[in-house]
Amino acid sequence: MKSPTIIALLHGPDQPGLVSRVSSWIFLRGSNIVHADQHEDPEAGIFFQRVEWIPSGQIDEEAAAFEKFASQELGMTAQVAQSTHRPKVALFVSKIDHCFHDTILRFRSGEMAGELACVVSNHQDLAEDAARYGIPFHHVPVTKTTKAEAEAEQIRIVHASGADLIVMARYMQVLSESFLEKAGCPVINIHHSFLPAFAGGKPYHQAHMRGVKLIGATAHYATADLDEGPIIHQDVTRINHRNAIPDLIRKGRDLEKSVFAQAIRLHLDNRILVYNNKTVVFD
Amino acid sequence: MKSPTIIALLHGPDQPGLVSRVSSWIFLRGSNIVHADQHEDPEAGIFFQRVEWIPSGQIDEEAAAFEKFASQELGMTAQVAQSTHRPKVALFVSKIDHCFHDTILRFRSGEMAGELACVVSNHQDLAEDAARYGIPFHHVPVTKTTKAEAEAEQIRIVHASGADLIVMARYMQVLSESFLEKAGCPVINIHHSFLPAFAGGKPYHQAHMRGVKLIGATAHYATADLDEGPIIHQDVTRINHRNAIPDLIRKGRDLEKSVFAQAIRLHLDNRILVYNNKTVVFD
Amino acid sequence: MKSPTIIALLHGPDQPGLVSRVSSWIFLRGSNIVHADQHEDPEAGIFFQRVEWIPSGQIDEEAAAFEKFASQELGMTAQVAQSTHRPKVALFVSKIDHCFHDTILRFRSGEMAGELACVVSNHQDLAEDAARYGIPFHHVPVTKTTKAEAEAEQIRIVHASGADLIVMARYMQVLSESFLEKAGCPVINIHHSFLPAFAGGKPYHQAHMRGVKLIGATAHYATADLDEGPIIHQDVTRINHRNAIPDLIRKGRDLEKSVFAQAIRLHLDNRILVYNNKTVVFD
C-alpha cells in the first residue's frame, strides 16, 4: 500500500531560495518529499515546481497549510491535490468510437488516477456501448439553432456529475467560449494532426494533399481559439505514397488514442502547468 | 563487383498491362530485372514505376531503346539512368556548417551515388574547410542590389561544374524563380521545421513560442513558392519545457543532417518521382 | 465498391523473367494488376513476389489456374487468396486483457480483413467480456498434468470454429510442438520484449535489471523453439530511471497492442512470406 501523498503544482515570479523554502517547510513539519521537480523560464522570469510528499500530519490540514504558505509567504500560485482524491471525468463523444473505447478501457484497467463520471454525446450511437461499460450516457443533440441550449444542458450534466475535467474523445462540435467559461474545469481535446500544421477540419485530407511524410496527433487544452490552446502532448507516425486517406485515418487512430491517453494521464497525475499558452509537463 | 544496371523512372496515364509490357520488353531483350516497384494513384489516374535491370546488350543502346519504347509505345514519361554514371552535385552553403560537413563526409565515405563538384557560398567562412576536403570553393557575395548578377554568376559556376543537382545545405538566401528555371536541374533544400508548420524564417523560435512537443526537419525540392515545394523526407525529435532555443537548434542540427542526407541519397539513387507537388519515393 | 481481387504470394528459386512471366500471364487473361511487389534474396537465391489483380474471369477459376501455373510452369510455391474471403481467427487469452480488448475492437471497427471466430482461454476471467462482444468463449483449463488433453480440446475447438489463424493475445501457456503441428494453421504470438533480448519469462523485470533505455515488443510466428520464431513486427518505446517496473508494464501494454495488431493485419492482408526463420513483409 502506497502512503497518501500531497502533490503541489506551484508557479510564480522567480526569487532566490524557493527550492529551499519549499523543501524546508515540508521537512520542518516532519513530512517526507518523495518527488520534486522544478523549472525556471529565464525569459519569462517564472519559477515552476511540482513537489509530492507524504505528510506527517492530517492530510487535509497539511494541504491547506501548504496552500496558505505558498500564496501568503512565497507569493506563488499553488494547485494542491491529494493522491487519495480521484477526480471525476466527463467524456464527450460523437460517433467515432476508437478514443471512446480506448479511454474507458484505460480507466477500467486502473491506468488513470481518476474516474469516468459520464459520457455526453450529440449522437445516440454509443449509448449501448456506454451502458455495457456501466457509465451514465447523456444524449444532447446539437444543431446550429439549438447550440446555446444544448451547451447549457451539457454544463448542467457536467456539473451534476461532479466532473473536474472534460475530455473530448473526437467530439465533433466546437465548444463555445461561453461553454469553456461556465464549465469551470479544464477541457482536453485531441486534434488529429501535428498542430500547428493542419488545424481545422479534415486534417488527414490536408496532409494527403500536401504530401507530408509523417502524420501526427496533438492533445491540447481547449480554449476560445480553435486548435490554438496549450499543447500537452504530440506524436507522429510515418506514412508513404502507398497510403491513401483511409490508411492515414487508420494509422492516425492509433496516434490519437495514445496521445489523448497520455494527456489525460498527465493531467490526472497533476503533472501539467499552463502559462503563456504553453505547458510545463513534469513527467 | 556489381553488374552495371539501368534504372528507369516511369510515370504517365494508368492503362492495363503496363507492368507486363515493361517487364516483357526487358525480358525479351535477354535482360534481367533486379528490382521493380510500381504505384498507382487511383484518384489522379497516374501509374508510376521504378524498374532496375542488368542489360544484356550495350548499356547506352539499351537505355536509349527503353526510353524510346516508354515514350512512343507506352506514352509514358521516362527518366533513364545508368548505375555507372555518377551525377555531379553543387553544394550551396552560407556560414552554418553542420550540413556542409555531414554532406561532404557522406560523399567521401561512399554513401552517396554521386560526386561533389563544387561548393558555392555567399560567405568565405567555409573556404578553408572546403579546400581541406579538396572541393572547389566559389565565393559569390549576395546583396539585395546584386542578387541578379550573383545568381547569374552562380548559374555560370553550376553549369561549368557540370552539376546535375544543387543541394542547399542551410544556404540562407532564397533562390529566385528565374534561378530555378535557368539552373536546369533539381534543387534540394533542407528546412528546419516540420513543414507546413513554421514555414519562413526562424522556425525554432516559432516552435518555441507555440510550445510544440516535437521539432522537425523537412527536405524538399525548391520551387518558386518558398517552403512549398514537393516534400521528399521529414523527421521529428521530442523536446520538452527544459529545452530553450539553443537546445532546439542543437537537437535540430541532427535532424537536419539526417533528413537532408536521406533526401540527397534517395535522389541520387533515382528513387523519387514528382507529381502534383508531391513525391513518390520508392525506398 | 472495390472489385474483388486475387492476391498471390509466390516464392521459389530465382530465375530470369519471373516478373515478366507472372505479369504477362495475368495480362493475357485480360486481368488487371493493382499491386505488385517483389524481392530477391541474392544470398539464398530465392525470389519472392506479392501480386494482386482484378480477375477478368470467374474468380475461383482464375485463382486455381494461377496456382497451377505458378507451381507447374514456374516451379514456385504459391499461396493464393481472394479478397472476398474473410479468414477466421481464434483468439487465445489468459487473464491479461489489453490485447484481448484491443484486438476485438479492431476487428469490430473493420480494420482487419477477417473475423474473430472464438476466444479460447485457460481462465474464466474474460468470459463475460467475450459474451458482451458476442464472441463464443471456450474455457479450457490447463495444468501440468492435463496439458495434453487440454491441447487436444483446444485443437478440437479451433478446428470446429473453422479458424485459419490463431493469435495469442498474451496467452500465458507455451504451446507444444505437437499442438503447433496439429493446429494446421499459423500461430501469431506477442512477446513483451525486443527479441532476441529478454526472451523467456518476465521480460520487463529483466529489462529493468539490465538498465536498458528502451523497451520493446515483438510479434512473431510461434514455433517449437520458444521466442525463436520468425519475427513479423517490432517496436520500442523510451524509458528512463524514473520508470519502475509497473511503468514499464504500462508503457509496454501500448507497444504490445500496437505491434500485435500490426502483425495480425499484415498476416490477414496476405503480406507476409516466411523463409529461413525470417519474414518478408510486403507493406
Place this chain on the structure above:
Amino acid sequence: MKSPTIIALLHGPDQPGLVSRVSSWIFLRGSNIVHADQHEDPEAGIFFQRVEWIPSGQIDEEAAAFEKFASQELGMTAQVAQSTHRPKVALFVSKIDHCFHDTILRFRSGEMAGELACVVSNHQDLAEDAARYGIPFHHVPVTKTTKAEAEAEQIRIVHASGADLIVMARYMQVLSESFLEKAGCPVINIHHSFLPAFAGGKPYHQAHMRGVKLIGATAHYATADLDEGPIIHQDVTRINHRNAIPDLIRKGRDLEKSVFAQAIRLHLDNRILVYNNKTVVFD
C-alpha cells in the same frame, strides 16, 4: 554571459530531509540554485541528486565546502564539478571513421562541454585527418603478443594528455580489465546493437541472420565484462527485408554517431550517475 556554476552529483542512502538540507545549505550561503533534480530508487534505498547553482562566494571554496558538507554531514558520495572547467577527452579509434569525424566536429561546434586532448589509434589511417583537425594523434599498434605493452603506452599517452574521459569511437580492440583500472577515468564505448541483443562481434550480421525489424546502437561505460557495462543511451531504427547487411551498416552509422554523441554530452554535462551496473541520467 552565463554565470559560472557548481554542479554536484550526489548519491547515498535515502534519508528524510535530503532535498531540504542540500537546498538550504546552498541558500544559506547566499547562492542560487538554477537546476535541481532528484530520484529515489525505493528498492535499493538510494537517493540521487543533481543540483546546479551559482555560488555567491569564491567558486573553488564553495565547491570544496559542499563536498565536505555532503560527505561529512549527509554521508553522501558527491562528485562536484565547475561549469568553467572543461574536461579533456581522449578519443580512441581504429579505421572506421564516422564516429571519429562526428565527434570531432561536435567538439569544434561547441556542442560539447569539454575539449579533445588527443586521438589514440591502433592504425595510422586517420593520422592525416586528425592533423587537419589540429588534434595530436598517437599511433599505438596492438597485436596479441604486444597488447600489454601497447596498453601501457596508451595509458601513458592518456595520462600525459590530462584526459578525464576516454571515448571509444568504434575502437576495435577490447580494453583489458587492467587497462580500465589503470586509466583511472571513465571509458565510454559505442556498441553497434541494441544491447543486450547481439553482444560481441558482427552485430549487424547477427541482426540480419535473426531477421529483426529494428537495429540499434548502445553507448555504455566500458567494464571488465565486454558489452555488459552500465548503459547510458540507446536508440533504434527500422529496417526491412530489402536491407542487406551493407544497408544495415549504413543505417547503423547514423545511429552510432547520434547515440555516442548523446552519451558523451550527457557525461560532460555531469548528468550521469552509475549504481548497480545501471545509470541514472538527469536530462
